Amino acid sequence: MEDSQNFKDLSEIKNLMERSSRFHSLSGLSGVSAGIVAILGAFAIYWLLNFGQLMYDEHLYVPGSSVRRNMTGLLLLVASLTFIFALGCALFFSYRKAKRNHLKLWDHTTKRLLVHFFIPLITGGLFTLILIFRSDITLVASAMLTFYGLALVNAGKYTFGEIHYLGILEITLGLLAGIFTNFGLVFWTIGFGILHIVYGLIMYFRYER
Amino acid sequence: MKNILANLNKAFENRIRLGIMSVLMVNDWMEFNSLKELLETTDGNLASHLKALEEKAYIKMKKQFVGRKPNTSYQATEAGKTLFRLHLDALEDLIKKQ
Numbered sequence: 591m592e593d594s595q596n597f598k599d600l601s602e603i604k605n606l607m608e609r610s611s612r613f614h615s616l617s618g619l620s621g622v623s624a625g626i627v628a629i630l631g632a633f634a635i636y637w638l639l640n641f642g643q644l645m646y647d648e649h650l651y652v653p654g655s656s657v658r659r660n661m662t663g664l665l666l667l668v669a670s671l672t673f674i675f676a677l678g679c680a681l682f683f684s685y686r687k688a689k690r691n692h693l694k695l696w697d698h699t700t701k702r703l704l705v706h707f708f709i710p711l712i713t714g715g716l717f718t719l720i721l722i723f724r725s726d727i728t729l730v731a732s733a734m735l736t737f738y739g740l741a742l743v744n745a746g747k748y749t750f751g752e753i754h755y756l757g758i759l760e761i762t763l764g765l766l767a768g769i770f771t772n773f774g775l776v777f778w779t780i781g782f783g784i785l786h787i788v789y790g791l792i793m794y795f796r797y798e799r
Numbered sequence: 800m801k802n803i804l805a806n807l808n809k810a811f812e813n814r815i816r817l818g819i820m821s822v823l824m825v826n827d828w829m830e831f832n833s834l835k836e837l838l839e840t841t842d843g844n845l846a847s848h849l850k851a852l853e854e855k856a857y858i859k860m861k862k863q864f865v866g867r868k869p870n871t872s873y874q875a876t877e878a879g880k881t882l883f884r885l886h887l888d889a890l891e892d893l894i895k896k897q
Contacts, residue, residue, distance in 0.1 A: 607821050
């Protein structure tokens with residue numbers, strides 16, 4: 591009798607430690623939908639760059655051409671829309687998952703996760719803007735992937751541990767994108783599109799089915 | 800056997816107190832309201848157990864003001880963490896022995 595009570599206490603303790611320290615409402619479908627949005631965004635950029643006839647770095651480098659400024663604004667707009675839609679989808683599916691599991695979407699684990707995720711991410715975003723406005727556009731894809739990967743590694747301590755490995759992969763792609771600058775958009779699409787979809791499906795089938 | 804029983808700590812023998820210590824083992828500072836939600840208990844009940852643990856110096860409290868609202872947070876002390884770990888080990892040993 592006493593013994594089963596002890597056992598129950600121990601499993602309750604383990605459960606509380608897990609539940610109180612990590613954010614559990616991140617849905618695999620958030621990843622899948624963000625990945626799809628990213629691929630659509632990348633395709634839009636590809637289309638704007640005349641289907642790869644002009645590499646985005648060369649294109650934006652045309653000295654003194656008015657084309658450059660116009661394109662930068664347009665590319666930034668597409669990038670921002672992609673980011674907003676991806677974030678919106680991620681939020682929607684997390685909200686759904688939280689509701690289904692009778693959890694609150696907003697609690698101390700959410701706050702902690704977001705703080706640790708957004709510090710490297712916002713740094714990366716600002717750094718990317720600096721690159722763009724200094725016309726060092728070749729390293730934009732590399733910077734985005736690398737900082738995003740760092741943000742994920744940082745966030746991995748406060749939600750599902752698998753995020754940590756996704757982060758490592760994004761960092762690797764980011765560094766490769768820095769070496770092979772002409773394939774920036776390709777690496778970007780793999781990192782933000784395909785990896786998100788694969789990761790999301792794995793998480794969905796592992797935890798939500 | 801005697802050793803095991805010696806490490807079981809009466810101060811932790813309650814569902815809420817076990818819960819408080821568990822949460823504070825893995826979280827640095829926890830607010831009163833977050834604890835309340837996690838442990839699904841009432842203000843009064845939680846406060847009295849927190850008080851008991853605080854008097855034993857197993858946890859410490861800090862009060863801050865967020866705007867005008869007082870905001871109370873708790874943290875486990877080193878001593879509290881050590882004793883709680885011993886308590887958990889003792890519980891595990893008890894289960895293994897039987």
